[in-house]
Amino acid sequence: MRRLALILLATTLGAYAPNLNPVQWKLTGTPTKLTLHATIAEHYKLYSLTKPKSGPIPLEIKVRETDWVPRIKPTQPTNSPTLEGEIDFEIPLKLAKPLPNEGLTLHVDLRYQSCSDQICLPPTKRELEITLNSQSK
Amino acid sequence: MKLTIALLTLTLAASAQTKSPILLELFTSEGCSSCPPADKLVESLDKQQPFNGADLIILGEHVDYWDGSWKDRFSSRALTNRQWEYAKYFGLTGVYTPQLVVDGQSEFVGSSGPDAKAAITKAIKNHKHPLTLSAKATGNKLHASVSIEGLGSKGATLYLALADEQATSQVTRGENAGRTLKHVAIVRSLTAVGDLTNSLTKELDLNLPSNYSGLRVIAFVQDRTTGRILAISQEKL
Numbered sequence: 001m002r003r004l005a006l007i008l009l010a011t012t013l014g015a016y017a018p019n020l021n022p023v024q025w026k027l028t029g030t031p032t033k034l035t036l037h038a039t040i041a042e043h044y045k046l047y048s049l050t051k052p053k054s055g056p057i058p059l060e061i062k063v064r065e066t067d068w069v070p071r072i073k074p075t076q077p078t079n080s081p082t083l084e085g086e087i088d089f090e091i092p093l094k095l096a097k098p099l100p101n102e103g104l105t106l107h108v109d110l111r112y113q114s115c116s117d118q119i120c121l122p123p124t125k126r127e128l129e130i131t132l133n134s135q136s137k
Numbered sequence: 138m139k140l141t142i143a144l145l146t147l148t149l150a151a152s153a154q155t156k157s158p159i160l161l162e163l164f165t166s167e168g169c170s171s172c173p174p175a176d177k178l179v180e181s182l183d184k185q186q187p188f189n190g191a192d193l194i195i196l197g198e199h200v201d202y203w204d205g206s207w208k209d210r211f212s213s214r215a216l217t218n219r220q221w222e223y224a225k226y227f228g229l230t231g232v233y234t235p236q237l238v239v240d241g242q243s244e245f246v247g248s249s250g251p252d253a254k255a256a257i258t259k260a261i262k263n264h265k266h267p268l269t270l271s272a273k274a275t276g277n278k279l280h281a282s283v284s285i286e287g288l289g290s291k292g293a294t295l296y297l298a299l300a301d302e303q304a305t306s307q308v309t310r311g312e313n314a315g316r317t318l319k320h321v322a323i324v325r326s327l328t329a330v331g332d333l334t335n336s337l338t339k340e341l342d343l344n345l346p347s348n349y350s351g352l353r354v355i356a357f358v359q360d361r362t363t364g365r366i367l368a369i370s371q372e373k374l
Binding site: 018020057116117119121123 | 170171172202203206230231233234236246248249312
């Protein structure tokens with residue numbers, strides 16, 4: 001029983017139930033700017049757009065190209081390799097053509113990796129969609 | 138004095154007979170920075186066998202979804218798929234590492250000693266069916282004989298796993314770059330041998346894995362509906 005106590009002492013205490021969806025995303029926007037909002041659960045970190053030195057997969061944000069929206073390179077407000085809490089990614093838009101009357105639907109593809117201090121989740125893909133029209137603010 | 142020795146012998150024999158074999162499956166990866174503490178916990182449990190009523194049988198199952206920066210030489214898609222099967226059994230929306238699964242019935246963060254203790258203590262109370270396993274290696278072939286009777290299951294699968302006794306890796310890239318990682322009971326192959334409901338006797342010939350040093354042969358029966366491990370036995374070559 002002493003051996004068991006020693007083993008248990010040497011291992012993680014206070015493990016919490018894994019959150020298998022620790023990053024929530026929300027996409028909003030206007031014809032001049034998209035805002036991608038990430039909410040990262042407590043205890044978790046999201047690897048950022050800045051490629052980490054030692055291997056984790058960095059965040060990828062890709063706005064699918066259309067006739068209206070050429071290739072865009074999103075930026076983040078910090079150079080930190082990991083992100084926690086709440087964060088906004090600003091994506092400036094410069095439309096190549098006027099908005100169509102029926103609105104413009106854009107797709108944003110995300111690929112990211114998140115870890116807590118106890119577990120890591122596999123690389124995750126998400127697809128977000130937004131329709132912009134002249135009333136979008 | 139003689140009586141004391143006899144009683145002690147009887148007690149030890151009874152203790153050995155009543156030990157419940159329990160399967161611990163660690164889903165891990167050399168490319169995952171959270172995994173080394175779990176590898177260490179499992180290594181300790183394997184070596185120390187600290188539960189009086191349990192014979193802990195370990196399977197280190199290396200998943201392949203961390204192979205981007207560092208290719209884990211023990212990883213396979215088949216083991217990743219097995220972890221996803223467990224996700225379905227447990228009603229989880231995804232997988233993670235390190236994850237420890239005990240007897241197919243409990244899952245938790247693989248580095249959590251308290252969770253391991255609770256799950257193993259619970260698993261000791263569950264009845265297992267006797268399973269007879271014998272295995273012999275000749276050249277690069279393994280001959281195994283497995284026999285189980287009176288299972289009474291609605292549907293179960295017999296698996297045969299071959300696992301390296303232990304291995305050490307010097308990781309040079311990825312999240313664990315610069316670390317020396319030690320593993321035990323690393324799965325080299327996991328074969329679904331056949332389906333059964335009640336009794337089964339099977340003779341098997343398998344290729345031995347390359348470059349193994351010390352091999353464990355583990356046969357176990359898993360309920361296909363619940364994921365529960367119904368019978369298990371291990372031979373060390």
